[in-house]
Amino acid sequence: MNGTCGWPPSSANSASSDTIIRQRHASAGRNRARGEEFEAMDVLSDRYQSSDYDVIENQLHTEDEQLLAKQKIPKFIWQLEMKRWFVMLLIGMTTAAIAAGVDICIDVLAGSKYSLVASYFAHKVDDISILIPFFLWMGIDVVFVFLAAMLVVYGEPVAAGSGIPQIKCYLNGVLVPHVVRFKTLLCKVIGIIFAVSGGLAVGKEGPMIHAGSVVAAGVSQGKSTTFRRDLKIFRDFRTDHEKRDFVSGGAAAGVAAAFGAPIGGVLFSLEEGASFWNQSLTWRIFFASMTCSFTLNVLLSYYNGNPWSLSSPGLINFGEFTGIDYHGYEILLFLLMGVIGVCWAAFNAINYKITVFRMKYVYRGSMCVMEVIVIAILTVSLSFLSIYLGKDCQPVTQYVENPLQLFCGDGEYSASASLFFSTPEESVKTLFHAREGSISFLTLLPFCVIYFLLATLTYGLSIPSGLFIPCLLAGAAWGRLFGMFLHYLSPTPEVFSACGLYALIGAAAQLGGVIRMTISLTVILMEATHNITYGLPLMLVLITAKWVGDIFNHGLYDIHIELHSVPLLHWGPPPVSSHIKASDVMNHPVVTLNTIENVGRLMDILLKNDHNGFPVVDPYDETRILGGTFRGLIIRSQLSVLLKNKAFTSWPTSNEPRKRIQLDDFRNEYPRFTEIADISITDRERECSIDLRPFMNPSPYSVSKEASLPRMFRLFRALGLRHLVVTDGHNRVVGIVTRKDLARYRYNSHRNRGLEELPIVSI
């Protein structure tokens, strides 16, 4: 299998890309003269389909509901609600189990790696023999990282990166291929264990959120396409609408597992899926995230040897910040730290340039794996160099894990080793809680610069990689430096707070400046530090960092989404766009189907193009003046079920059996419907006709062609539509609007400063 890294997924439309490549070779050299080069950020891909949250209220649906009405409605509704809560409980517990497994595996692997290398460092320090532990360290890291890269490149390319951009797209309504499959979960979880143990500048938080979403998508359907098992439960949840609600719960559970922040998880889901919210969903998602946090707490307490002590609600533990309070005037200093958000915007800019370079030059599977190995070697070499050249020796206390003595005297350890030679979470805790003066300026400054560069280089590699911990660590280093600088300037020690607090504020500023999430990040950090009094400075710093950073570029997740040309619909329509009418936006001419359609014509239409929604109209007469009234909308997936079950209305002879289609036939096929090309229709059957009226949506949402872009955008986004039909004054179909058509219009505040229209491409 030929591996590629990152997006775009190459599984679909591979035939067309082959032809394109052949074209290129045939006319090599001429293309340059004919074409111009486009940036990935300036185009939209047509590869991405939308989810459909509109309920198809066709005749089958109505009959189904009436059948239920004859039975006991209250019991059915009550049972459905209980099922929903039970599924949320399952989601919470499964996500917690996965998170605990990841944490324990990383603890074991990384712990044994560090103690092994430390034992070599204890003896072989003189002369060149120090290279032995160095190469051992490098060797172990390369092996781990190689495994992680192989899993992603040759297993499932969607598992690369953080997973949060993909989940953002999914909650927005874009179907990113393979994003919630079991194989993705497997590659992601095993990959992140090896990536973190391999010493790279990555965290395990983003992958937890992705894992929670996959768990939710899988558990809520009650069947697995990978394992070909159908448990026949949860049939009512086999629609895009229900699945998405559960995925929101899964994402919240993932956040709760990663940070020990259940409320932060709920707000994270809220921030990403704002327009599809309702109160009962909020309550259920909160239940899922609390269950997840609690289960994880119990599992980890067993692992730590204190069963039921319930002291580790999340994977990240920032330690206790008791007794460290800030003075009122220091809030101004915190704001200043947020304003120096120009550094954080630089992080995004550097990563953007590197990602564009990677998309252009590093796309083959083998190159991607090589790149990961090379970056791992760089990380180890820079860490080793800093430790080797560092002269900072501190006395050993009981709070130091794996102290490296190196060139220090007995009873002392190297302070730069405590930062470089440990997992990122340990380093963060060191920076937050170390005593004043236990890390010198000369150790911290190189660490800050090196880690900043490593973090921006590492995000975007073909491994599962979280972004939270690297940003927190780089920011904590910077913040602590700022705090030490203030202490140096101040006349008395009491004027400014502890350096650890400045480290926390710096970490928040960095994270907010890179990711630009607002309320959810504030609450996550507040919950992770177990201290509400830090809420105000955290919020101010995050707001300042976001506003300053937004002057220069977008958040890193948004940049990556734009680089992959995903048609994402933002929170609102682009400003000053009311002059754009539906007739400008819509897709035309539209392929329509007649209410009673000939099977042969239907097959031809379905095979010739890859539209997903077809307006159903009254048949035209020969003159094409009468007829054509808009009657309904039918989806390709429904048509494939009808054709597969041969639900024709007229048959060649009267002896053919008539199969009555049930709603369950549609539910059983969800989510992967049979491809039209795989359905065999004989020539005799091609002459049959099929009545679409019982199956189509009899009143889909439609707008007149005078509707403005903001109006259509709000309708589309609020209701989660997939198609919006445009009609003229006589209720005839003139066009159809899909997500791509609306997402084309983008307000670019950074480069062109205006409303721009993006071309849609087939990449």
Next chain:
Amino acid sequence: MCASTSAKPVTFCEKCGEQYQGVLDVVEEIKKDHDCRDKLLNSDILQIVQKMNTFVMDLWMDGNCDNCFTQNQNEPPDVNYREFSNDTKQFLILFNQTQECFKTYNHTDTDIYGGDIVSNKTLCQKCRKNYIHLNEFYGQMGSIGSLCMDLVEMMNVTRQQWNQVHCTEHTTNYTSVVSISVFCCSLPVLFYLFAMFITRKRVILGRKCVFYYYVMLYYVI
């Protein structure tokens, strides 16, 4: 008080065992008598007695002083039974040997416990064995968090003295180690240069048609 005189270097556990025991006994007596307890422990806001009791108990607990002595399970610890454990005795023997060795070979003839040593080679040679024995024994006594504070202090002082003598000289070969590390650091640069010049660039080429907003674009390698 006893605690303030044995504060630095820390010999609190060793010297103040009697006083600690005395405090324990008196508090026991007070607690048994209800009348006494109310009058002494609960009757005023400042609660000096209570605070002093807490202070003494905390010092003893934080210093892990019980670890220095043998654990007597049968009877309540009494000043007559309080003797050093075997580990403590062994450690003290080694420590005294090391200090004697330092004293012998130190050129300035002052009492050096907690004082400065001048660096010299003979001291390194002769006292190295003693020091290594002490170090190893200390290492296998247990983790720092559970050791008696007196012993930890003695070990720290010895180590500081040893560090001053600069006996464990490590040889460093800066040129080779740094050059190899720098070579490893430059591997990514070489890789990216290789990628840029050797592999074919993957671009999105295309042409904008005038009348339609659809553009014929494709990924080309």
